Amino acid sequence: MAEKPITGEKRVFMTGNEAVAWAALAAEAEIMYGYPITPQNEIMHYWTRLAPKYGRGFLQTEDEISAGFTTCGGVLAGKRAFTATAGPGNILMQESMSMAEMMRIPTVLVVQQRGGPSTATVIYSQQETTLTCFGGNGEGFRIVYSTSSHQELFDYTLKAFHTAWKYRFPTFVLGDGYQAKMRESLYIYDPVEKGVPLAEATPLLGKEGMPGVDREPTHLRNTYNTEEELLEVISEIVKEYEQIALEVIEYETGGTEDAEIVVIAHGIVSRAASAATKVLRDEGLKVGYFRPITLRPFPANELRKVAQKAKKLVVAESAQGQLLKLVQEAIYGETVPLETYFKPGQGITGEELVDFLRSKIVQ
Amino acid sequence: MENKVEQGQGQRERIVEAYVGEYASGKSEVALNRALNLVKKGHKPVTLVDFDLVEPFYTLRPLKRSLEEKGVQVLAWETEKTMGLGEAGMVLKPEIRWALKREGDIIIDVGYGVAGARKLRLLEDAREHPELRVFVVINIARPLTSDVKEIVDYIKTLGTVHGVINNSHWGDDTTIEIIQEGAKVVTKAANLLGLPVIATTVEQRFSQQIANYDLQGNPVVFLERQMNRYYW
Numbered sequence: 001m002a003e004k005p006i007t008g009e010k011r012v013f014m015t016g017n018e019a020v021a022w023a024a025l026a027a028e029a030e031i032m033y034g035y036p037i038t039p040q041n042e043i044m045h046y047w048t049r050l051a052p053k054y055g056r057g058f059l060q061t062e063d064e065i066s067a068g069f070t071t072c073g074g075v076l077a078g079k080r081a082f083t084a085t086a087g088p089g090n091i092l093m094q095e096s097m098s099m100a101e102m103m104r105i106p107t108v109l110v111v112q113q114r115g116g117p118s119t120a121t122v123i124y125s126q127q128e129t130t131l132t133c134f135g136g137n138g139e140g141f142r143i144v145y146s147t148s149s150h151q152e153l154f155d156y157t158l159k160a161f162h163t164a165w166k167y168r169f170p171t172f173v174l175g176d177g178y179q180a181k182m183r184e185s186l187y188i189y190d191p192v193e194k195g196v197p198l199a200e201a202t203p204l205l206g207k208e209g210m211p212g213v214d215r216e217p218t219h220l221r222n223t224y225n226t227e228e229e230l231l232e233v234i235s236e237i238v239k240e241y242e243q244i245a246l247e248v249i250e251y252e253t254g255g256t257e258d259a260e261i262v263v264i265a266h267g268i269v270s271r272a273a274s275a276a277t278k279v280l281r282d283e284g285l286k287v288g289y290f291r292p293i294t295l296r297p298f299p300a301n302e303l304r305k306v307a308q309k310a311k312k313l314v315v316a317e318s319a320q321g322q323l324l325k326l327v328q329e330a331i332y333g334e335t336v337p338l339e340t341y342f343k344p345g346q347g348i349t350g351e352e353l354v355d356f357l358r359s360k361i362v363q
Numbered sequence: 364m365e366n367k368v369e370q371g372q373g374q375r376e377r378i379v380e381a382y383v384g385e386y387a388s389g390k391s392e393v394a395l396n397r398a399l400n401l402v403k404k405g406h407k408p409v410t411l412v413d414f415d416l417v418e419p420f421y422t423l424r425p426l427k428r429s430l431e432e433k434g435v436q437v438l439a440w441e442t443e444k445t446m447g448l449g450e451a452g453m454v455l456k457p458e459i460r461w462a463l464k465r466e467g468d469i470i471i472d473v474g475y476g477v478a479g480a481r482k483l484r485l486l487e488d489a490r491e492h493p494e495l496r497v498f499v500v501i502n503i504a505r506p507l508t509s510d511v512k513e514i515v516d517y518i519k520t521l522g523t524v525h526g527v528i529n530n531s532h533w534g535d536d537t538t539i540e541i542i543q544e545g546a547k548v549v550t551k552a553a554n555l556l557g558l559p560v561i562a563t564t565v566e567q568r569f570s571q572q573i574a575n576y577d578l579q580g581n582p583v584v585f586l587e588r589q590m591n592r593y594y595w
Contacts, residue, residue, distance in 0.1 A: 010509075011536075012505070012509075013387075013532065013533050014504075014505065015386075015387055018506070183534060184535075185534050185536040188506070
């Protein structure tokens, strides 16, 4: 392989899309399969500018259906392969990602959410939460990291390659158009030098030795003949998914130890929640926030503990209740009052959350 | 920008400048501040051209009205009046094609990287305009223009260029060190290319730490950041 793309640690100023491309380079991704769609385009643009310099590959496919399946193919051949998309492209990739769930193919897919339904806006939303977590015709056996900053886009894209290959579940990095296009400073680094783990990529098919003689033939399947067979397979995946969830789940909290009112938000909206928490706590108000970083698997037990102590919960999101569904499932049975702050397709600022929360405390 | 350009190039009757550079290098911020400074100095008319055809994020458009209130003529679409933002591409606002034929000072913000510089030829008279100066905006915190070699290689892809601007920064996390380091690297690259460093552009909040010249002797121009407040 050609020279390393990053040596040591370097502070840079870039867009979120570039941060993803650099992270994939740093993670030693070997090939990107892609089809253009706003707002993820610069992931492709920068990957294609950088890939030749570092001996990496790129294939522009005819559509997102193909981009998803070729990513699966690259991974089956043992390549650290990835793709990126948004909105309608994310819909088209659900078939291949469902296959990846069933065949346990460690794909990495970066989603930069745009407005929906359909083409809607190219700008921003959190309306691909449900789709990215549960878009397949199955149970959602996947890992979804919801990032909130450029540093996290870099860190979690790196991590996605590790997680996917370590646990062999398709892994998603869920960003959005704001994170994609915004410019921020961040540190980019070489994971090996920093001691950040990176699971080995090995071929799933075409291994050494004569199948049936030297080794068991590899038979990765997404089709089963009988209901009994399928139930057995799914039950095994469920067991494994629940087990790895304990290691994979990540969340962030602020002020929840004594908070009476707790805002629940994910992705970039959690930055507004964190900012609002700080402002109101400085005024002496008992406010906190809970942010699931993994949306799949969801930090349900951790949120339930917070819900049991709080007097009120507020779910804030740039969608009409997609995070709310995850929250309600997680804390089913708790009786704490819950309010919502929904702005599908539009951003939420710290200032407006401060106003909203203040009005809730006064009551 | 004032010192070297106006003195070094003799009696320029009017200012005609195009700002090019790597994606997210700060072209729009530098260009709009230049236009505002010219208005403040009494130049009239001053026309600012938003020449961005692809994925217009952080363009001048949302600032159009406020800049016009401050006396700058702005040639730009208004976001609500366009269709097909993003991958559908953009239609050039017809009057922009004729911008160089206008009277007075003309500042052109040429969006979107290498392709951006090439598309200058879409403007009438751009090839042989006697007054047109093309300045490259460089931020060394951008990974593809972070050292002398990268900057030299990059500028060589841009065609005719008359000068380089050091706009090195880390956004809200900027320090005086990155500004001065940028001055050092950009000056070396400019020397290798035989180009002048037109200015080091610095956010106003650093005015206590840097004054008329950077450590390389390049003139300092202060910026009032506006682009960070607008998205579309």
